[in-house]
Amino acid sequence: MEISAAGEPSTQTASTGYDRAQELKAFDDTEAGVKGLVDAGIVNIPRIFIRPSDELVEELNCQKNSFQVPLLDLDEIKGSNREEIVNQIRTASETWGFFQVVNHGIPLKVLEDMIQGVRDFNEQDVEMKKEWDTLNLSCSVSHNFDPEELPAACRETTLEYIKHVRSLGDALFEIISEALGLKSEHLQDMECGGASTFVCHYYPPCPEPELTLGTSSHSDPAFLTILLQDQIGGLQVLHQNQWVDVNPISGGLVVNIGDFLQVISNEKLKSVDHRVIASGVGPRVSVACFFAGSAAVPPRSYGPIKELISEENPPLYQNFLVPEYFAKYAAEGLNRLLQFYCFLLPNCFDGFASIWSFGLALDAYALIKKKVLHNPGLATATPVLATASASAGITVLIYNDLGHCHFGRECGRFQLSVAFALFSWITIAISSLIMLWLLAAGLSCEVSPAAMAVVKASLFSGMYTKFKPHLLMIIAQIGYTFLYFITEASFNHGMNPHVYVTYRHIVSAIVMFPFAYFLERKMRPKLTFDLFMEISLLSFLGVSSTLNMYFASLKYTSPTFVASMTNTVAALTFVIAVVLRLETLDLRHARGLAKVIGTVVCLAGVTTMTLYKGPILKNLWHPLIHLQRTTAIHEHWLKGSILTVGSCITWSIWYIMQAITLKRYPARLSLTAWMSFLGGVQSAIFTVIVQHKQAAWTIGFNIDFWSTIYGGVVISGLIVFVQLWCTEEKGPVFVTMFNPFTTILVAGIAYFVLGEKLYLGSVIGAVIVIVGLYMLLWGKEADQEVDSETEGHSCSSCDEEKGPSG
Numbered sequence: 001m002e003i004s005a006a007g008e009p010s011t012q013t014a015s016t017g018y019d020r021a022q023e024l025k026a027f028d029d030t031e032a033g034v035k036g037l038v039d040a041g042i043v044n045i046p047r048i049f050i051r052p053s054d055e056l057v058e059e060l061n062c063q064k065n066s067f068q069v070p071l072l073d074l075d076e077i078k079g080s081n082r083e084e085i086v087n088q089i090r091t092a093s094e095t096w097g098f099f100q101v102v103n104h105g106i107p108l109k110v111l112e113d114m115i116q117g118v119r120d121f122n123e124q125d126v127e128m129k130k131e132w133d134t135l136n137l138s139c140s141v142s143h144n145f146d147p148e149e150l151p152a153a154c155r156e157t158t159l160e161y162i163k164h165v166r167s168l169g170d171a172l173f174e175i176i177s178e179a180l181g182l183k184s185e186h187l188q189d190m191e192c193g194g195a196s197t198f199v200c201h202y203y204p205p206c207p208e209p210e211l212t213l214g215t216s217s218h219s220d221p222a223f224l225t226i227l228l229q230d231q232i233g234g235l236q237v238l239h240q241n242q243w244v245d246v247n248p249i250s251g252g253l254v255v256n257i258g259d260f261l262q263v264i265s266n267e268k269l270k271s272v273d274h275r276v277i278a279s280g281v282g283p284r285v286s287v288a289c290f291f292a293g294s295a296a297v298p299p300r301s302y303g304p305i306k307e308l309i310s311e312e313n314p315p316l317y318q319n320f321l322v323p324e325y326f327a328k329y330a331a332e333g334l335n336r337l338l339q340f341y342c343f344l345l346p347n348c349f350d351g352f353a354s355i356w357s358f359g360l361a362l363d364a365y366a367l368i369k370k371k372v373l374h375n376p377g378l379a380t381a382t383p384v385l386a387t388a389s390a391s392a393g394i395t396v397l398i399y400n401d402l403g404h405c406h407f408g409r410e411c412g413r414f415q416l417s418v419a420f421a422l423f424s425w426i427t428i429a430i431s432s433l434i435m436l437w438l439l440a441a442g443l444s445c446e447v448s449p450a451a452m453a454v455v456k457a458s459l460f461s462g463m464y465t466k467f468k469p470h471l472l473m474i475i476a477q478i479g480y481t482f483l484y485f486i487t488e489a490s491f492n493h494g495m496n497p498h499v500y501v502t503y504r505h506i507v508s509a510i511v512m513f514p515f516a517y518f519l520e521r522k523m524r525p526k527l528t529f530d531l532f533m534e535i536s537l538l539s540f541l542g543v544s545s546t547l548n549m550y551f552a553s554l555k556y557t558s559p560t561f562v563a564s565m566t567n568t569v570a571a572l573t574f575v576i577a578v579v580l581r582l583e584t585l586d587l588r589h590a591r592g593l594a595k596v597i598g599t600v601v602c603l604a605g606v607t608t609m610t611l612y613k614g615p616i617l618k619n620l621w622h623p624l625i626h627l628q629r630t631t632a633i634h635e636h637w638l639k640g641s642i643l644t645v646g647s648c649i650t651w652s653i654w655y656i657m658q659a660i661t662l663k664r665y666p667a668r669l670s671l672t673a674w675m676s677f678l679g680g681v682q683s684a685i686f687t688v689i690v691q692h693k694q695a696a697w698t699i700g701f702n703i704d705f706w707s708t709i710y711g712g713v714v715i716s717g718l719i720v721f722v723q724l725w726c727t728e729e730k731g732p733v734f735v736t737m738f739n740p741f742t743t744i745l746v747a748g749i750a751y752f753v754l755g756e757k758l759y760l761g762s763v764i765g766a767v768i769v770i771v772g773l774y775m776l777l778w779g780k781e782a783d784q785e786v787d788s789e790t791e792g793h794s795c796s797s798c799d800e801e802k803g804p805s806g
């Protein structure tokens with residue numbers, strides 16, 4: 001398991017258009033490694049070592065943080081301090097996966113000699129080094145090495161060091177067993193420390209350190225790693241999405257949990273990503289000792305320890321064989337291929353998603369205008385369907401061909417890309433179905449009036465007219481579901497939520513402005529000061545305060561809690577609407593009663609989802625995609641709950657107020673554009689107050705960019721516009737009633753596609769919500785009938801005739 005040559009660069013191609021493979025081969029052929037280049041006096045590093053530009057931009061955005069890797073004193077480990085040390089190691093391994101130890105029993109002289117030995121070995125003549133190890137120019141020793149084979153330059157020191165580190169490893173495995181609540185020998189009995197491999201790194205000073213990495217980000221394929229580093233520094237560990245320096249301590253050693261311990265502890269202990277940044281000073285020397293389990297033949301199988309799994313805590317991993325795992329890890333050499341797909345897939349996704357957004361915009365327009373635009377019929381539906389099929393095809397092909405991605409972390413980015421491709425496929429498919437439906441319903445301007453009359457009289461068209469708002473609201477919920485996953489990915493990636501809200505609304509304002517300006521030129525009422533203030537308040541309620549509180553609350557509670565709580569928005573809106581007499585409520589009629597009971601049942605369902613967990617449902621489904629999630633810290637439940645409730649209240653008021661403002665300002669596109677613009681400005685002011693770091697405002701051309709575009713164009717632009725239309729048609733209660741669909745869709749996708757846990761309580765809650773929703777819908781049909789009677793015709797079939805004042 002020789003991890004890498006010293007000074008391993010990031011392997012991703014910075015851009016296409018040059019022969020990376022050839023340059024790599026030429027470099028390998030020199031057999032002198034990175035040190036050879038430095039010795040030759042290079043001023044600019046070769047392109048193969050330059051990191052991709054998006055990573056470099058990201059790096060510039062990285063904020064300095066004040067995190068400190070835990071430092072543990074192992075003095076008296078066998079005596080009075082043991083319990084304290086066990087607790088400290090447990091906390092450090094669960095939260096950081098990394099810690100430093102001092103007073104570990106290895107004499108300072110042994111550590112210093114080991115480092116000097118590695119330095120001497122690397123600084124001897126290249127030809128001498130080649131004799132010993134032409135492959136990676138580092139003095140790696142595997143568990144069954146013959147001491148005679150060790151290079152003379154570091155033989156003595158290495159043997160001494162190995163002896164000490166192995167016994168420290170034994171001591172640490174005992175402590176970790178106890179930290180897991182197992183008997184002291186448990187991990188030793190499993191032969192976790194069986195085979196230990198030593199890899200020495202020598203990082204020469206780099207002429208352009210800001211463009212490359214010493215060792216690219218990875219987690220260790222081992223149970224445990226003990227790392228000795230000199231005083232130069234450069235090792236960093238990823239903690240809460242930020243890179244934290246592991247500052248060298250004289251006489252200290254770095255210990256980190258590897259992938260295998262994460263697996264057998266069933267994710268109780270974390271194997272986290274780390275890397276080494278390049279430096280202009282040096283050389284830097286480090287020695288990693290990997291404890292990689294039993295070396296027995298046939299290989300021993302490892303999986304989650306049975307004492308650590310229960311009904312509540314089902315196994316998260318299947319058993320694996322160490323050699324197989326290494327083969328997969330080595331397939332990282334195949335990494336080039338994976339990296340290529342990683343690069344390709346997000347681009348496929350971006351392309352498809354934008355086509356889809358365009359398709360869905362057409363759908364929404366067509367649905368509202370009741371015509372298939374001016375396209376000759378199939379022209380719209382066919383390419384959309386073709387795109388859907390093509391993206392599905394590519395998704396399946398790539399997923400199947402590279403199906404070895406189940407194991408997790410080696411290709412998180414790739415998996416995320418597959419997830420996105422899949423979502424875009426689902427949405428494109430829905431979009432094309434709507435197109436086909438519209439075609440089938442014959443709702444085109446081009447057909448003759450007689451033919452139109454026949455079509456309109458048909459059952460299909462009648463159904464379409466009646467259920468148009470329902471259909472639009474379901475599409476809106478699908479849009480929100482996608483929003484949920486894409487923003488989560490972007491926040492995990494490090495985007496600041498308040499910056500996101502600001503940018504998203506500015507994007508939306510820019511996109512909506514031309515449509516609003518030209519299409520509503522004639523019908524837009526004059527914007528008086530009063531109206532301006534009203535719209536400002538509307539933006540404050542719906543955009544800046546609601547969303548900023550919402551995202552802030554996500555930080556303090558959990559996504560499930562927040563998602564469930566937001567389902568109360570429908571009931572809250574209903575109550576406020578009744579109080580303001582926007583919603584009629586006649587308890588003498590069955591339908592009136594159904595509205596009240598439906599609201600209560602909805603609330604009961606949501607409460608069940610929130611409060612009753614129940615047993616975990618066995619995942620009969622092998623997860624299609626294994627997404628790696630960053631666990632959020634949930635520290636302030638009280639603060640979080642207050643923020644959540646606050647955002648639900650302002651949200652409900654927003655829905656209600658929209659209905660009121662629409663009566664005075666019936667230009668929907670203009671209202672959407674104004675709300676986004678003013679909301680964006682308010683949010684910017686808020687963000688400047690809470691977020692002082694300038695770097696947070698810079699986003700790269702990556703997931704952050706796409707989530708902003710998606711949120712701005714599709715959600716704050718298109719879907720808010722569609723919702724305004726539905727609010728005008730059916731009232732605010734109708735619009736909010738569909739919110740629970742998002743929760744159900746999110747839970748469903750998380751369970752079936754991402755293989756997440758699903759609790760019985762959530763399923764029962766969801767069923768209750770649906771029942772309540774159905775009752776409310778049925779109750780609200782009565783309003784429609786009353787309207788029809790008073791107006792003499794069905795409301796939803798006459799939006800055009802009613803004109804802009806609706």
Ligand SMILES: O=C(O)CCC(=O)C(=O)O
Pocket residue numbers: 003199201215220227229235274275276286288
């Ligand atoms: O050189 C270092 O400090 C870290 C090396 C490392 O992470 C590894 O060998 O796995």
Ligand SMILES: [Fe+2]
Pocket residue numbers: 218219220225274
């Ligand atoms: Fe490592």
